[in-house]
Amino acid sequence: MRRQRRFADCNARICSNEQTTLTMELPDARQSTLVNTVLICRDCDTVYRALTLRRGDVALCRRCESVLSRYVGTDAESGLALVIAAAIFFAIANLTPILSIEVGGVETKANIWFAVLSLQQGWISVAAFGLAFTTFLIPAAQILLLLWVLLFARAKRRPPGFGPVMKLLHRIRPWSMTEVFLLGALVAIVKLANWVHITAGAGIWAMAGLTVVLAILGRCDPAAWWSIGARRRPWSS
């Protein structure tokens, strides 16, 4: 049957990473509401039995090949280190110029905020808001919320408002556009280099660092941080 072949394909493609095979299980509908032994595919709703993953493992859906779960190597400690790195990169990216040009002794600099302010003209400010939202507000919120969750997790406590915070983190993730800003800055360099002398500031490197760190943190979402919260919950049954 068709499904069988897909599974074979899918197996072959991932065997370098010790593909974890998933089998179907019929869970008995007992009273418990949380079912931790089962994974459900987000994209096609297929049910699988969850298996323990080893380093480098990715569990894929047989049917649609979306990622069911990944091996999580980041605990609260290293997660916190990454978030602090992200916060430092974010501060540098916002405090130092990302690009600067010089014409006849006059120099202008630009970073995220200069870019946002330059779009503030009458109702074009809609675009300024869109830019500030995706390249400043959302990354800042991601860093602060993760910091909140992980600081408590490290102290082996469940952070206040853990559920809503995690929900918010999940919701805002698609709107973070740090990597797009980085590419935009590179395009601007090439675009203006023909006419003026343009130099990249410290901010562009910080932006690159931030992109990488946020990408690593993004891979852990969401199962990893949820399990941190669950493990550090001494008082709840």
Place this chain on the structure above:
Amino acid sequence: MVQLRQSFEVGLLLCRTCGQAISRTSPSADPRCPRCESRIEHRTPFSTEMTLAWLVAGIILYVPANVLPVMHTSGLLGEADSTILGGIIEFWRAGDWDIAVLIFIASVAVPFTKFIAIGLLLITVRKNSRWERHQRTTLYRIVEFIGCWSMLDVIVVALTSALLQFQMLGTAEPRAGIAFFCAVVFATMLSALSFDPRLIWDRRT
């Protein structure tokens, strides 16, 4: 071989926010995830309607985004308004074909891919099609992934007008087109996020 089943066939529900599987013990009017407290829906309510609404909004906004100028430059060489396509052609003529291709992909190819792909997904879901379901799910994931990259042009225009601020030698200012373009990016992203890919796999009779 094992048979693959969907969650409702075995009495389970998925919380799409936190990825938790939940057993459906008592069907209540307002089921919430015990872990993250978000509402649990069998399928995202009004998924196709919302997707279609945002898609149409995106397509309508895409017209002024391309017709209206996105940037106004003035300097020693005179004044000029440039549109997105005009800018791409300018780069191509100036020999910067790589930048031209990059902006073309981000500003023309990506939005069009989104329009066509989401349209295709909506039509096939509506017709209960069983055609290439795996490929269509992949298509959905591609649309989700490329979502934010159309923002590139907005960022380039913003940075250019932030940098070119020399009164005599040259200035660059944003124009209305860029606001429309930003709106297109948001509308198409909302459209993709409203779509529930599980509808591709449902067999409704």
